[in-house]
Amino acid sequence: MAELVTRRLRLRQWRDQDAEPFAKMNADPRVMVHYPNPYLRTESDALMMRFRAAINANSCAPWAVERLDTETFIGYIGLSYFADGLPFAPCVEVGWRLAAQHWGQGFATEGAIASLAHGFDELGLDEIVSMTATTNAASERVMQKIGLVKKEGNFMHPRVADGHRLQEHVLYSMTRDQWLAGLFKIDHKS
Numbered sequence: 001m002a003e004l005v006t007r008r009l010r011l012r013q014w015r016d017q018d019a020e021p022f023a024k025m026n027a028d029p030r031v032m033v034h035y036p037n038p039y040l041r042t043e044s045d046a047l048m049m050r051f052r053a054a055i056n057a058n059s060c061a062p063w064a065v066e067r068l069d070t071e072t073f074i075g076y077i078g079l080s081y082f083a084d085g086l087p088f089a090p091c092v093e094v095g096w097r098l099a100a101q102h103w104g105q106g107f108a109t110e111g112a113i114a115s116l117a118h119g120f121d122e123l124g125l126d127e128i129v130s131m132t133a134t135t136n137a138a139s140e141r142v143m144q145k146i147g148l149v150k151k152e153g154n155f156m157h158p159r160v161a162d163g164h165r166l167q168e169h170v171l172y173s174m175t176r177d178q179w180l181a182g183l184f185k186i187d188h189k190s
């Protein structure tokens, strides 16, 4: 089971102790403003169990993220596999969600670069995508900072209701060739 260590972060398997801070983050309206709703505790726990089972099965799922300096759980970053349910599926997405007190310090960028390196260099993926609601400028900025390229045209997320403010999404991607060509290359351990 892969565990990634960057300069300031550990991306690791989920532990029982993560459930409480994860639920607190998922219930925070600031964190969830670009999602249809904050999560109930049961929804948060179910998501954590899904991520944990997928990692145990060696499938792609976001890792729990912990700061190395404080050993505090701060959220998730990592890869997710979508077999279907999106116009461009099957695909692997890189995604992130961090507790608000840890924003603005480059943690999402740092963990996302390590996730790209894992996806391309260890898993041999051909492409990694990332998507977010058009309202989510911070998330879109992370996509740009890690070198993803915006795809032409936005798409309507099939799991968001018609007419909902979060339905329109941007889509970014990086191909394996772009990664290997060093179009974007940062030493994620430095």
Ligand SMILES: CC(C)(COP(=O)(O)OP(=O)(O)OC[C@H]1O[C@@H](n2cnc3c(N)ncnc32)[C@H](O)[C@@H]1OP(=O)(O)O)[C@@H](O)C(=O)NCCC(=O)NCCS
Residues within 6 Å of the ligand: 030, 031, 032, 034, 095, 096, 097, 098, 099, 102, 103, 104, 105, 106, 107, 108, 109, 110, 131, 132, 133, 136, 137, 138, 139, 141, 142, 145
């Ligand atoms: C998106 C998120 C993970 C970013 O985490 P982070 O650790 O703060 O990200 P980073 O510090 O690596 O980079 C954030 C970038 O977005 C920029 N940014 C932040 N808020 C912004 C806003 N409202 N508009 C435009 N840019 C914004 C920051 O300035 C920074 O860019 P810069 O380095 O060029 O200044 C965090 O805001 C979060 O968890 N949000 C809630 C959950 C979420 O929306 N997840 C994504 C769903 S697709």
